[in-house]
Amino acid sequence: MKKELWWKTSVIYQIYPRSFQDSNGDGVGDLKGIIERLDYLQWLGIEAVWLSPIYPSPMADFGYDISDYQDIHPLFGSLADFDELLEAVHSRGMKLILDFVPNHTSDKHPWFLESRSSRDNPKRDWYIWQDAAEDGGLPNNWLGVFGGSAWEWDEVTGQYYYHGFLKEQPDLNWRNPEVREAMLNTLRFWLDRGVDGFRVDVIWHMIKDAQLRDNPVNPDYTEYMPTYDRLLPVYSTDQPEVHEVIREMRELMDSYEERMMVGEVYLPVHRLMTYYGVDNKGAHLPFNFQLISLPWDAAVIAAAIDEYEGALPTDGWPNWVLGNHDRPRIVSRIGTEQARVAAMLLLTLRGTPTMYYGDEIGMRDIPIPFDEVQDPQGLNMPEKNLSRDPCRTPMQWDDSNNAGFSSGKPWLRIDQRYVRNNVELQRNDPDSILSLYRKLIALRQREPSLVLGVYTPVFADQQMIVYLRTYDGSASFLVALNLSHRPAYFRPVEGQYLGVVVVSTNTELEGTRVSGSLSLAGDEAVVVRLDRED
Incomplete structure (x- = not known):
């Protein structure tokens, strides 16, 4: 495989630091805890780690209200601990991505x-x-x-x-050149320290309408939606001038060697594409959240993949995400068995995949009693059931007390089933979802077709998605995914697909020959290495 930019070939793994590993018994994860678990990430095959905010903060929104952009919150450690983490990440051949929150500060900044x-x-x-x-x-x-x-x-x-979010999070005026320079200087601070990239929070919110015009009413609003959705934020977000700001950030990134920028953008595909920027001088990867937001329907998702691939600008690099700290976990959305199919989809599509900690062992959303809710979104709108706490619970490492996360009381409840669902148990089970993730990541790392190859749709119906991944001079792969619980069938209209199943949600299929048609059980998926044509 030819040498490509690391952010094109890596699997990115998001860590929510409060919930990954606690090293000092205070019930909150920290930097030293992350260092303790880096060997696990390396074993899994992770090549880039993204940390949610670790800066000083009053924690009104758990670190997304920053009071100092150039330090570390004592809960997580110190700058010295951060430097140790960065060195430990780099010594393993991995990259470190920080969260950057430029839209707003804390009201205590x-x-x-x-x-x-x-x-x-x-x-x-x-x-x-x-x-x-x-x-x-x-x-x-x-x-x-x-x-x-x-x-x-x-x-x-x-x-x-x-304040586009909490009143404790006043929005910065990005039309002010002094603000721009001050924020670029915060990026320089971390880039000079050796950070490899940034995930930029709510990047599409950064510039507001200069006239502050009223937003129009949303005609599709229902009482079950968040109150924010009563209006269409056409004047408070996604303004044309935001791309000037992003271009300045990109120019700064490009002045360093192989640094990258991921932009958080919840917009329709045609608007999302503008965040790649003119001549691809915007965000390297505007986050593509379709696998989070779309219904889990084969025909819908197949069409969305094709639309996304067709909309990408020349040289624009795709990316895919199944979960994050703001949305319900994949297992809670589609179930345990389909989560395995989702892993196959995430890790075989063209582009950079981003994983959310714990999804690789099938962690689920945990019910948090009302008197224990901590997320401000949940506290402010309790009747809407919008708390993000359920998807932020501590990582389940083993069957010891508190799942090996902490020797103290964890900041959020841990899944009561952790004794039956944890890293240690799954690590030694070849049929576990963790083993499936590891096999898929290893296959990606070995095979140019799965990292850099062309994506070609082959077939889709109400149950099944089938596509090819090909790269000149390398093995080709047929991916077939059954997104339903019922048996599904693929009968090629043209040509034959002959080969061997190399990875499957059902390990008993691995090593079997495929000749012509495919018959998949419910919740089953296969990656087939196709025979070479001589």
Whole structure:
């Protein structure tokens, strides 16, 4: 395989640091705990690790409200611990990606404390301040993602400030060049330290309409949706000028060797593609969340894959995600057996796959009693059942106390079934989902067709998706996935697909010959190495 950029060939693994491994018994995961588990990630085949925020923060939104962009929260350790982690990651031939949260700071950040101190403070324009409307009401109708108005009244200075999320998370004014330079300097701080890339939080929120026009009402809103969805955020997000900001970030990345930027973007495919930027000078990987958001239906997903592949700009590199810290886990969405099929899909599609910690052992969402809910989204809208706590519970390492995560009381409940579902148990079981993930990752690493090869759709119906992965001079692979619980059949109309099953959700199929048609049981999937044509 020719030498390619690491972010094109790696499997990225997201760690939610609070929940991965606690090294000091305080019930919260930390950097030293991550260091302890790096050998596991290397064994699994992970080549890039992404950490959710670890910066100093009042933790109103668990680290996404940052009070200092150039340090480490004591809960997680110190800068010295971070440097040790970075060295340990690099010594294993792996890369480290940090979360970067540029849209908003904490209201305890020194910049905001200055900004709200007086109307004539030099940093006043670093945030978005606005007078009340003529009738004394809110400046406009914009809503906060976590509920209620996005405007907060400040008694001291007699103006409102804008916060797209919590009131403790005031939005920065990215139209101010001083803000841009200050934030680019925070990126330089970590790049100079040796960080390999950044996942940029809510990148499409960063610029707002200059006129602060009202958002239109969402005609499709129902009472079961989050209150934020009552309006279409056409003026508060995804403004054309955001691409100038992203281009500046990209120019900074490109001034270092092989650094990369992932952009968090929840937008339709045609809008998502604009975040690659003109001449591919935007985000290297605008996150593609279709496998998280779409119904688990073979025909729908097959069509979405084709639409995405067809929409990619020239030289734009695809990526796929099954889960993250904001959405229900894949097992809780589609069930344990289909989660294995989903793993096959994630790791055989063209592009960079991103995994969420614990999905490789089939962790599920855990019910958190109302009096234990910690997520602000859940606390602010309890009637909507929107807490993200259930998908953030501690990693299940073994059958010892607290699943090997901590010697103290964990910050969130652990799945009661951890004794029967943990890394140690699955590691030695060839039929486990962990073994399936490891086999698939190893196959990707060996086979150019699965990393760099062309994706060619072959067949799809209401149950099944079949596609080819091919690369000049290398073995070709046929991937067949049954996304239903009933038997499914593939009978080629043209040509023959002859080969050997190399990975399957059913290990008993591995090593068997395929000649012509395929018959798959419910919840079954296969990767077939095709015979070479001489």
